[in-house]
Each structure stands twice: as C-alpha cells, then as structure tokens.
Amino acid sequence: MKKREIFDQVSDMEQQIGELYEQLGDLKGRLRDLLEENHRLAAENHNLRNHLEQTDKQNNTESSEDKPPKSFPGEGYDNLARLYEEGFHICNLEFGSPRQNEDCIFCLDFLNKKK
16 A cells, blocks of 8 residues: 555645646746836836937927026016006116106116016
8 A cells, every 4th residue: 555655645746746837837927928028118218218318408408599698587577577567667767766657668678678
C-alpha cells in the first residue's frame, strides 16, 4: 500500500504543479499586458507634456505680443477711473477739482492712454 500512497502523492503533486504552472502563465500574461499598457501610457504622457510645453510657449509669445510695452498698474488706474466717474478731474491741469457734469478731454485722454 505504501507504493500506492507514494504514487497518489506524486500524482497530486503533479496536478498541483500543473495548476501552479497554469497560474504562472496567467500571471505572466497579465504582467505582459500591464507592461505594454505602462509603456503606452508613458509614451502618451511624454507626447502630452511636449504638446503642453509647445502650447504654453505659443500662449506666452502670443500674450507677450498682445501686451503693450508699458502697462499701467491696475489698482491705481481703477482708483483714478473711479474718481473720474464720481465727478472729479484726474488730469494734471485740474486734478481733484470737481467736474461740472461735462467730460474733460484731458482726463479722457489720460484714461484712454493708459488702457
């Protein structure tokens, strides 16, 4: 009987080894798929980064071309525009004096020049 038990154990081990070999093949296939996907995503990521850099460079050159060489500080300009709208002169001729419900060409010229 011992020979029969040894033979059965060897048969069971052979079956287990076969199952393990099958599982190893499945894992190998999954690993291959993951490596291919990783390589594909890395290449796509590289291409997207290059495209983004080119787009940023184009946007920077376009925005630098659109900007006037001299830019007026926004907050101060907004304050002067607000003062003018409230009815005060902002030109150097009559700065701070009240306007008489009419537009001042010097103030308007100043506002238009700084936009």
